[in-house]
Amino acid sequence: MIYGYAGTILRVDLSSGEISKDPLSEEMANKFLGGRGFVAKILFDELPPNTGPYDTDNIFIAATGPLTGHFLPASGKTHFGTKSPATGGYADSNMGGHFGPALKYAGYDALVLTGQAAQPSCLFIDDDVVEIRSATPYWGQGAISCEAALKKDLGEDFQIITIGPAGENGVRFACISHDFGRQAGRTGIGTVLGTKNIKAIAVKGNGRLPVFDIDGAYRKGKEAYQKVYAKPGFKGWTPEGTAGITDWVNEVGAFPTRNFQTSQADHYRNINGKAVIEKLKITDKACFCCPTPCGKYGYTKTSLGSAYVEGPEYETIALFGGSCLLKSIEDVAYANYICDELGLDTISSGGVAAWAIECYEKGILTTEQVGKELRFGDLESVVYLLNSICYRKGIGDLLAEGVKVASERLGQGSEKFAIHVKGLEWTGYECRNAPAMMLAYMTADVGAHHNRAWVLGHDMTGSNANVHDLVTAGRTGEKMPKATLTGKPQKVIESQHTRPAFDALGCCRLQLMELGFEVENYAELYRLITGKEKSWDDIIKISERIWHLTRAFSAREIPGFGRHLDYPPPRFYDKPVPSGPNDGHCLTKAEIDTLLDEYYRARGWSKGGIPTKETLRRVGLDDVAEVLEANGL
């Protein structure tokens, strides 16, 4: 038994039907913590080198952390991982909800799927009982509809993840859906479940988690909630959740519009957090043990139809309301609903749709090719594209590959405004005058995702304030000076260690990031729950180890991996922002190179962006150093 953990890794070979339950090792728990750490370690050790993302041999992992399922604010995170359909390298995507805690209560810290089921299947887990069951009645159903059907068939107390038809059809940016509106959206994690013929995983857990000091952990847990309640952000940030940041991002000129051509939206008041509350919301909807729910479940009515839908959260607002320029929160929510039901990541889908519309405006895509006219701000255009992508109909077959592959095939200069890094579409922050955030996107291990580091506040204000304080302070929309590069790589690295540490611990970072709940609380909770003495600095060192490991994995798996894959799209350098507070500013190619040089040096990587053997050994990854050496890296 290892305090804090369930103690077992569940492995299911879908090809043979063999199910095994392996004890979690102390070394694994100590060196990699859990969640993202387990994903990275298992992928590096167990994925046969050079396996393709769509190959039967690819691995799908769901992993929890030592704090998942315990009594502390927002301890409901599950981390999923695989070899990325988006980038061909390291992939993970996490979600809140209630699935991870259920998996742990059932007795498993992680679930590893290998092989491919012979027919559409569901994985059924009820404590010790693990079965691969037919999913034929559910195949083809929408992700939300499938969850509703399974809840009805199995019972309310099962926690369920599903994929939609996009995952079944091999769309490169299909997501995992859970709890009627939470998603592990990014990197094509749902695509890999689809290739394995897994429509859903249902878990019921009745067990208890071993705790080193149960009374102390209970007492500290109660104290932690009281501390969260005392933060100004508890009452100030919670009502609108992540959507509440829309105004601030727009005011600083970082809100992507027209496929990132511009960086402000005139109509932002129609699509912001206030609009979510006034026009859509029925109820707040929280993840496990979270006192500050981001989820705003509601109902939307549009010219194309009406729907119940959770969200939209900030990223969906940015990509559909900003980049695709949908005019109202009702339209944004409807696009969100279509994505949720089809099982599409709203971020990548919004990015792909915006890119397609710009291609159409520039005459690179024609009405004949597309099958209809496309316009920014037009819900019908967006929904048409989403359905085409999901079912790979007409132009959708190309778009289902994501903007990197689609632009390479389409050519005609469309690559220059394909907004991605390494193949993963960019999330909701335009960074031409935000060098730290730009570098964060460039170097994020999964591609252009903000999850790994969010340093836009530092770029725009120079402060390290939490999001609630940033938003409350507001902006006046004044002209921004040209940003300097000083200290940016170090700031990015700091954030790249802090935020992913939560992904390894198995709880949500938003109490820290949005409200300013102090990190020392997590170290103390970790000690009381696991009995292991680790300071927050020790946890950060593990997070750094994981960072080098995921980089090494991508270096091993992506042919020719290196520096050239860390550049942003050409639209983002040497082309000044055309309007707004950052008018006339941009980063130059030379500045991008300076950022990368300094970042690699600070990381202990080569000029080509590969972790050196010395660095890998310094962080306790001697075996990884040997593998890279054997691969000539």
Added chain:
Amino acid sequence: MKLIAQHTNCSGCGICRLVCALENFSEVCPSRAMLRIEGRFPAPGDYRIHLCDQCGQCAEVCPVEAIYLENGVYVIANDECTGCMMCVEECPRGVFFKHKHSEIPAKCTLCGACARACPREAIFLVENQQKEA
């Protein structure tokens, strides 16, 4: 004392269920909780809190009179319970549970931990006359 639910305040976080198990069994094991949160999704998109209101139906149906009223709370005499499950089957609120790791069922002890822990004032512990008022 009684527990009162304000359903529209509930966000489904489940803190109440986890502290119920911690307070009564000293376990991180929400499946032992003696209250239920029902999420009604995709429609109508809300939560319903199912609480013991100390109605006494369990005591009524218990064939061995192992459930009795003490200071306003129905209590199970563990050494008298035969585990027949009549109380579980007849509970009108569906909040009488037998956990798979326990020999006998369990019910709400009116400890109030759920009400104290709820971050959204969705569960209240109130005096009887307050409820009537």
